[in-house]
Amino acid sequence: SLDQAELKKALVEYKIGSVLNTANNRALTPQKWYQIISEIQEVAIKQTRLKIPVIYGVDEIHGATYTAGATMFPQQIGQAASRNRALVRRGAEITAYETRASSIPWTFSPVLDLGSDPRFPRQFESFGEDPYLAAELGVAIIKGYEGEKNDIGHPEHVASNMKHFLGYQVPTSGKDRTPTYLSEEALREYHLPSFKAAVAAGSHTLMVNSGIINGIPVHANHDLLTKLLKEELGFKGLVVTDWADIENLHRRDKIAATDKEAIMLAINAGVDMSMIPYQYEPFCQGLVELVKEGKVKQERVDDAVRRILRVKFALNLFEKPTTNPKDYPKFGSKEFEEAAYQMAAESITLLKNEQQTLPLAKNSKVLVTGPNAKNMRTLNGAWTYSWQGDKVDEFAANYNTILEAVQQEIGAGNVTYVPGVSYKPGGKYYEEAADQLDEAVAAARDADVIILCLGENTSTEKPGDLNDLYLSELQTELARKMAATGKPVVLVLSEGRPRIISRIEQQMRAIVQLYQPGNFGGNAAADVLFGDVNPSGKLPYTYPRYPNATISYIHKSSEEQTKAEGVYNYEADFNPQFPFGHGLSYTTFRYNNLQLSKEQLGKNEQLTVTVEVSNAGKVAGKETVHLYTSDLYASDITPDVKRLRRFEKIDLKPGQSQTLTFTLTPDDLAYTNLHGKKVVEAGEFEIRIGELVKKFTLTE
Template sequence: MKIKNLALAALVALACLPNAQAQKGKTSKALKAQATPSPTDIDQKVEELLAKMTLEEKVGQMAQITLDVVGKGENRYSSIEPLQLDEAELKKALVDYKIGSVLNTANNRALTPEKWYSVISQIQEVATKDTRLGIPVIYGVDEIHGATYTAGATMFPQQIGQAASRNRELVRRGAEITAYETRASSIPWNFSPVLDLGADPRFSRQFESFGEDPYLAAELGVQMIDGYEGVRNNIGHPEHVASCMKHFLGYQVPTSGKDRTPTTISETELREYHLPSFKAAIDAGAHTIMINSGIINGVPVHSNHDILTKLLKEELGFKGLVVTDWGDIEYLHTRDRVASTHKEAIMMAVNAGVDMSMIPYQYEPFCNGLVELVKEGKVKEERINDAVRRILRVKYALNLFERPTTNPKDYPLFGSKAFEQAAYQMAAESITLLKNEKNVLPLAKSAKVLVTGPNANSMRTLNGAWTYSWQGEKVEEFTGKYNTILEALQQELGKKNVTYVPGVSYKADGKYYEEVAENIDQAVAAAKGVDAIILCLGENTSTETPGNLSDLYLSDLQTELAQKLAATGKPVILVLNEGRPRVISRIEPEVQAVVQAYQPGNFGGDALADVLSGDVNPSGKLPYNYPRYPNALVPYIHKPAAEQGKVAGVYNYEADYSPQYEFGHGLSYTTFTYSNLELSKPQLLANEQLTVSVTVKNTGSREGKETVQLFTSDLYASGITPDVRRLRRFEKIALKPGESKTLTFTLTPDDLAYIDRNGKKTIEAGEFEVRIGDQAQKFTLVGHTF
């Protein structure tokens, strides 16, 4: 499964991409016939259909149920195996209650493309043939790093790893492949990308984000949407899907660090840090959006009219479909207690701006309750009409009325070598070298190594959650042909040179995961006969509430294993395979190299082995601050006062701003030098652009890739303390030994704006600094504040 020639892999994968085919005019006649109708045609069809609909039919369109509800089984929460649809339950939901959407897989298990096609065809047959108006169902699934609920699909690194790659082209390519393979599963709607600001390392879903920088998230989010929907958002094309931005807004920064718990976010912070990625995605044409399950400033977002209607629909002009997260309308009553009854919760959410309710099991109370609310005058029918318009527009744009299903036989590239090569390349470029004392890496091909740790021989931990199942616990059932880290190293270095002792293993315990010691002393003994120790640590897979934790330190058993191995005196190469940065400060000084692999997918083992052996020169950059201590979780975007060591009279340097590794950090096996940072002018007027150029040279002995990152600092601002620095531009380049390249970036005054205390964007005259690498230059923005 290994791929040695990345350049060839890139060319092959690009040539085989579905979007590349379409753009070159090579699309088949059958696919050409599926062009997206024009917006005018769609609007006309929507209004004609809406005029024919009863109130009950409209409300049904606003309801979304999970697949198990219509599967044969003892109840609505699970289905028999193999999955079979219950015709009576299906007709009750779709015919009697007019349900307009289905989501998820059944029994928390991936299905083959053929099974998906069979199941969804049955659903669409009932929806289009047995109902009065024949409105097709829109089917949605979380395909967040590949077609994650489809057996045999191509799995990419989780979003956090994709952010580390800093490679826009690879992110778009992965989304194109995911869209292709999702449509091969007859699914047209993907609940992705995650555009939340992943600024809290305690949070159980940080790995699903692009990290803690708004600009990085916006740039890569747009690439992912372009990949899913096509650059023209022609989602009716049978190789594209409707994307779903999530989770609007401010989801990943709860005060407790735990999923779906309350937070306090000022208007300034909400707009300055959390809004930009969503605004960019809306401007890019994303068709749907999912809402934050949490509570901001005491108000559940699902009942927040200011956020869902005034901000999202009116100010940002979002014309698409707004869907809840899992069961969140009911939670307004049962959990958040802002509604005294479930019916009142429905009223609050729909009036706030929700268009579709992800119910997911008990749909009758929603449908019956919303009909009653309209008849009672508590929800206006025009609000219902607005919601249904948005839903029908997406269904027409997807061409579901013309082609409600897509057949896997029409997708010959599904799971192809070209797609696998693209996944490998993304994994290879995501891996981030954080430490490399005395150039202990790369390893010699003849090196004898001990491979140990709970993540060394696990496909599950390489992939993470949302892989073949919700928590990723079923990964091993589907991944027999891929290589774990151990297996990849055995191929790379030879089995005779690789000794394996687990040392520590994960033990499943219901929803939660425990660790057990497994021959730690044997691992220590085995270290005596090797040249280096490859210690694979991190965490088991989890997401959402099951992934909540109370201690960000690496576990006690893993720490013990690391300390005992370090005491042998053999070089220790710490490989981190984790969904969030578990604190390693108790062991980091004792290891010679640290490699962050994140959750790199099915080809992560191969990519990591190639990095460790030197076949691949690492080029990843951290998408977050890696914290040194659990009580020092300061993100890279912070105020000067967070750097206490620089404040006069403060001498507690232990408590200073000092992450283990900072945002943007990432080493290479070569060296790069920066020089000749130049600005086009020393002063910038309000209507002018600033051109910034810098020269980067590869001063080492091997070819490498470098991400050139441009930061700005507002040296003084009035009213709001400026951030120490902000990422404004980045570009990834490849340089041969001795080669140099001059890059040019363009900044505008808008790039220097900030959100003031009134929630308004402000561009303020004053002095600024541009920094790229170790180069810095100052300039002045002149004129008035505006």
């Protein structure tokens, strides 16, 4: 229950206008949320001088994170693997509905950071390493949250929050909230497009990158928050800090000698709302003093207040400060669960399938082993019922683990389970222990096939930092011992980032990537393993082979030298375990007849690209068709080897063909020059779809 004295102190005395937190870092029922937020609004509307409602916001990341019984979807990285804009949008619509059923009108989602560093502890929260993919799915998720016309006052819509502006996921160290160095060209070419698209799509709010770019904490960077975001992009919504990040300017980043100076820097840089986890009084007192002293202009405060009030009005909080769960009968419904299952099924990515090991026969005798086999936590990831996802098993007992789903699929009598390795209860995410390792080896003798469930335990933010991207030693040992039995091993990965498997990959007969697929990931995994679902996911990142070779598919041609002639004759290569866009199927897709509407493209013309895709196999399947362009030569910056410009997912029956049509403009071929300006430059280009390549020329 709420402390009424503290509530009145915050809202009445200190005039706090937002609450951005959870109760004891654990999920509550919709009814409990409604009770708490109703009490808060009662004080705000009836006891404060101006009677302005509070805006309540939480991290609803892949479903209504902090609501018991809510529908949990795959994390964003899995949603990106689905390449299905409609499913991404539908997932956001359902999350918005269930968030409003909890009386919460604002979610801190989507993550629009480029997830191009596999070391980073929050890569799973991103749409992966490609700017176009992140922009397209970012727009889909925003329209799902806010509605087609961004009418967030609708009782089934919420305000979205694009985060973390800008360049958050590429720190030099790969660790959370640590510095990065980004040129103006790289910032605009790779990291800005997803935010630019989201602003154009009408997202109402934005959260700031908690790190440092080029020596300047982003929360104190006027060039990024005001000049770029508010002036150049024309963002009219509110800018909120991340957790405690104004005081971090003083305590962590040492750019302000006092908390008060930190407030001055952040507000003057363009921050509109401060997310203060603990002591709010110093901020309130400090800001008032700064305005009186003339160090923060009254107009800057007025602008921030206007931006916040506009969002509160848009959310219809003045007319309807709460939403009652009784008005949301579809909460946790079978309809919603089916959508979550469908997303999980389409996200699962088949990385390897030697000797057509998959799908498995349903009369197989199966050994299921590994720490992720009987584990709902690793299917969901962090931001599930709590921050780190450590309470998942308490809330998700009614859903199937991988083990339970396999037992349902082929009968418990055909399944043997031995953990082999387990995560330490209550320990850090990386703490593991051998658990009947020898028994697992013995059990393999009676099995036709081994389903080996590995990956990592859940974590996010600083607790998820790591020093070694290789799969853990114990899990690697378990994999080697399973392979040594001579039985075919199917490696099933559930992980937030691509843990390196090159030490064991060759010994695995098949490899399936689940990412963190949500509460229906176990069912979807079993359906893929036994052929009820034909996998159609495509990697949203480059899966590295070695920890010192974490190069994105977006790279320069010098990464692919076979030999650099000279004194040293050194060699360099780009040799990932699996490339961006990789994903196998149980059928065979053939690409034919790539055609361009013209060989010479003028600067005010459009290029039409057509390609025929056919299902040459024996089962129906879904295929994502990626269109890449390559700029063969550029004048002042070495061009990237290739860039994704379009993608489309299609569904083909055996023997069926479909012709896809894509349209490109010269703007799609532009690049950012050294001065941060977009350049459309005449020259020779290539279009690549599958193995098909066609050249054309862009003319002056």
